[in-house]
Amino acid sequence: MRLRSGRGLRAPDVVVYPGTHDEVAAVLALCAQEWVAVIPFGGGTSVVGGVEPLRGSFGAAVTLDLARLTGLSALDPHSQLATFAAGTTGPDVERLLGARGLTLGHFPQSFEFSTVGGWAATRSAGQASTGYGRIDALVVALRAATPSGDLATLAAPASAAGPSVRELLLGSEGVLGVITEVTLRVRPRPAEQRYDAYSLPRFAAGTEALRALVQAGAAPDLARLSDEEETRISLALSARPVATRALRAYIRGRGQRPGCLAILGFDGDRGQIAQRRARARSILRRHGTIALGPAPGAAWAKGRFHGAYVRDELLSRGVLVDTLETATSWTALGGLHRDVGMALRDALARRGAPTLVMCHVSHVYPTGASLYFTFLARQQAGAELEQWQAAKTAASEVITGAAATITHHHGVGTDHLPWLATEVGEVGLAALRAVKAQVDAAGIMNPGKLLA
Ligand SMILES: Cc1cc2nc3c(=O)[nH]c(=O)nc-3n(C[C@H](O)[C@H](O)[C@H](O)COP(=O)(O)OP(=O)(O)OC[C@H]3O[C@@H](n4cnc5c(N)ncnc54)[C@H](O)[C@@H]3O)c2cc1C
Numbered sequence: 353m354r355l356r357s358g359r360g361l362r363a364p365d366v367v368v369y370p371g372t373h374d375e376v377a378a379v380l381a382l383c384a385q386e387w388v389a390v391i392p393f394g395g396g397t398s399v400v401g402g403v404e405p406l407r408g409s410f411g412a413a414v415t416l417d418l419a420r421l422t423g424l425s426a427l428d429p430h431s432q433l434a435t436f437a438a439g440t441t442g443p444d445v446e447r448l449l450g451a452r453g454l455t456l457g458h459f460p461q462s463f464e465f466s467t468v469g470g471w472a473a474t475r476s477a478g479q480a481s482t483g484y485g486r487i488d489a490l491v492v493a494l495r496a497a498t499p500s501g502d503l504a505t506l507a508a509p510a511s512a513a514g515p516s517v518r519e520l521l522l523g524s525e526g527v528l529g530v531i532t533e534v535t536l537r538v539r540p541r542p543a544e545q546r547y548d549a550y551s552l553p554r555f556a557a558g559t560e561a562l563r564a565l566v567q568a569g570a571a572p573d574l575a576r577l578s579d580e581e582e583t584r585i586s587l588a589l590s591a592r593p594v595a596t597r598a599l600r601a602y603i604r605g606r607g608q609r610p611g612c613l614a615i616l617g618f619d620g621d622r623g624q625i626a627q628r629r630a631r632a633r634s635i636l637r638r639h640g641t642i643a644l645g646p647a648p649g650a651a652w653a654k655g656r657f658h659g660a661y662v663r664d665e666l667l668s669r670g671v672l673v674d675t676l677e678t679a680t681s682w683t684a685l686g687g688l689h690r691d692v693g694m695a696l697r698d699a700l701a702r703r704g705a706p707t708l709v710m711c712h713v714s715h716v717y718p719t720g721a722s723l724y725f726t727f728l729a730r731q732q733a734g735a736e737l738e739q740w741q742a743a744k745t746a747a748s749e750v751i752t753g754a755a756a757t758i759t760h761h762h763g764v765g766t767d768h769l770p771w772l773a774t775e776v777g778e779v780g781l782a783a784l785r786a787v788k789a790q791v792d793a794a795g796i797m798n799p800g801k802l803l804a
Contacts, residue, residue, distance in 0.1 A: 356667060357736045364391065364415040367726055370492075371420040377497040379416055380530065386498040386792045389413040391798050392526035394470030397462040399675070400472065400765030401801070406618040408799025414675060416530060424448040425533065433492060435535040437767060438469025455541045457484030457573075457619070458786055464657055469531045475523040477761035480617060482566075482715050483573025486761070487522075490537050494521045498791040507535045509620055520787060526798035528791050542619035544789075547574070547649025548629065550604045550614045551642040555579040556686055558612045559641035559713060559721065563682045566716045570631045574617030574717045576652075579689065582710035582726070583613045587714055592651070599644060606642050615649050650651060667688035672705070672731045674745055677714065679722040680756035689723055691750045696727045700748035700764030703739055705729035713766070714751075715760070722760040764802045772802070 357360050370376045383390045389410040393403050406414040418439030426435040429452065436445060437766070442463035445456055457480040460466055472489040478484065493507040505518040515611050519783050521531060552558040558577040565571050568591070576585060588597040589608065603610045616632060618625045633643065633741060666673045680688050693709050700707040707729045714724040725747070732739040744767065751758055751773040759768050 353524065353672075353736050353740060357734075358739070364406055365412040367415045367417055369391075369417050371423075373495065373497060373502075376416065376421070376530050376532055379414070379498055380499045380796075383796050384406060384792075387411065387632055387794065388796060389799050390526075390796050391415045392473070393417045393528045394467035395462065395474070397464040397466045397470065398474070398763065400762050400767040402763060402765035403744035403796075404766060404800070406766075406798075406800035408663045408795065408804075410796065410799065412761070418530075418532075419464045421469075421532060424684065426535075427452065428532070429454065431533055432538050433634055434538045435493075435533055436468045437533060438467060438472075440468045444464055447539055448464060450541060452539050452540045456490065456536055456538055458487055458490060459656070461657055467735065468534045468536070472522055472531055472534050473525050474763035475761065476583045477715055478591070479576075479769065480574045481715075482571055482575045482717075483619065484539075484615075485664070486715075488519075491518065491522060491534055492537055493535040494518055494531055495533040496521055496531045497527040499794065499796060500791045501530060509687075510803075512709070513553070516775060521782050523763065525765065525802045526667050527788055527802045529797060543621040543654075544625055545617060545619050546617055546625050546646065547617045547653050548646060549644040549648035549652075550616065550636060551608060551610065551612070552614060553608050553611045553645055554576070555689065557639055557641075558614055559682070559685055560615070560642055561636050562713060562716045563636050564717050565632055565640065568631075568635055568636055570628070571716055572628070572632060574615065575713065576614055576616075577614040577713040579711045580612055581708065582712050585710055586613065587707065590713060595647065599648065603642060608640070613644075613648065613653050617649070617653075630691045646700040653696065662692065666728070670727045670731045670733075672700075672743075673726070674740060674744070675724060675726045677722055677724045677762060678751045678756045678758065679715075679717075679720060679760040680754065681720040684754060684756065685721055685723065688751070688754050688756050691754065692723070692725060694746050695750040696725065696743050699743045700727065700729040701740070703729075703732050703735075703742065705732060705739070724760075766804075767799060769802070769804060 366385050389407050391405050393415045396403050407413045421437045421439040424439050426794050461476045472491050475488050477486040493505045495504040587596050600610050663673050696709045709727045711725045713721045715722045748771050752771045758771040
């Protein structure tokens with residue numbers, strides 16, 4: 353938006369491409385000595401300003417691009433452990449594992465470009481993380497270079513050896529050091545994947561259905577529930593209008609208004625999938641769901657990584673568009689959905705722009721779920737960034753006021769910095785800053801992000 357509104361692009365002074373852990377360590381040592389900021393860069397897909405080349409109090413900024421630090425460096429199929437260099441991208445992870453009949457099962461929407469190191473550094477969640485677990489649940493061990501030396505954790509399956517250094521590196525967003533290697537839990541590649549669509553009368557009915565599924569231990573691997581507005585827009589934009597008209601007619605014929613669409617995905621062999629689907633269906637039926645068959649789910653799966661390309665096109669055509677996400681308990685979910693939606697609509701409407709706010713549940717847990725909002729408005733010419741900031745601030749204040757998390761999977765970067773203390777507390781923040789001071793005394797690592 354800054355570029356499109358003519359306010360210039362922030363660029364680093366130098367980009368370096370180390371090819372080994374030792375080269376990363378050498379870059380950090382040199383930058384600490386020369387008083388130069390270092391910005392680790394994986395796929396560059398951060399949506400919260402994580403790779404902005406900010407200099408902080410330093411004279412220069414070096415972007416440390418991990419594009420040469422790639423590949424599968426160790427595999428223990430017996431223990432289902434795979435170690436990747438941090439710059440390995442999603443497609444390469446799945447290609448290298450797929451050749452051995454394995455999968456990681458981590459598919460963020462940015463899958464095509466994002467990297468193993470970036471996932472770990474941001475606590476990423478993939479589209480199938482309800483079943484496979486978020487990246488925090490898949491990372492078994494990490495190796496990182498810091499300005500003070502190496503940090504490495506064991507690949508033991510569990511440990512009681514005090515607070516976890518692994519947990520400190522997860523979500524560290526490049527402010528402690530550079531993750532160079534990640535050991536992940538992998539699984540046999542599923543023989544089949546099945547995406548089913550369901551219609552529900554209302555969003556509240558849908559969230560209750562998902563809660564019932566996950567609390568009964570019957571959650572699918574992928575669970576996605578669109579609210580009324582998102583359902584309305586996705587049906588209106590369908591590439592198959594005839595099929596969509598038939599779908600609407602079918603739902604009405606079953607005595608329901610087209611309310612909310614849910615997509616549930618199951619991985620496994622044919623028998624496992626059949627068994628899991630049957631169990632899920634019997635629970636869903638009690639919540640007024642109508643099964644719509646595999647076609648809408650297959651259409652979703654086909655376009656699962658396409659959203660970002662639409663976003664850039666919309667920005668170029670004068671439409672403000674962004675997303676934000678949060679998570680809270682099942683009890684608080686309905687109220688948070690209503691209040692964040694209202695805050696976004698109010699903030700954008702106050703600036704006189706026609707507005708659209710949509711939401712879906714993207715991940716479910718036994719105790720709660722995430723909400724993923726997309727908001728669109730006509731751009732306010734000359735004040736595009738201020739318009740975006742007003743919407744972002746309004747939503748963030750509602751989220752933190754409700755004791756929900758400021759970010760379920762995008763991370764903190766620069767955008768969520770003002771609200772981090774509300775989530776972790778002043779003492780918590782001071783403790784994290786003390787760790788940073790220990791491993792990065794000069795403060796060269798990614799200044800202005802996360803702990804700034
Ligand atoms: C279209 C789109 C869809 C997205 N969908 C999802 C989604 O479904 N789920 C999700 O979780 N996120 C999503 N994101 C956000 C983003 O893709 C994730 O945060 C992702 O994990 C970032 O990975 P990356 O390799 O691109 O990291 P980058 O963007 O390069 O970096 C992210 C942060 O991590 C730091 N970093 C990167 N690599 C390292 C390293 N090796 N060591 C230390 N620090 C490092 C960077 O300095 C930065 O602070 C999406 C983004 C886009 C643009």
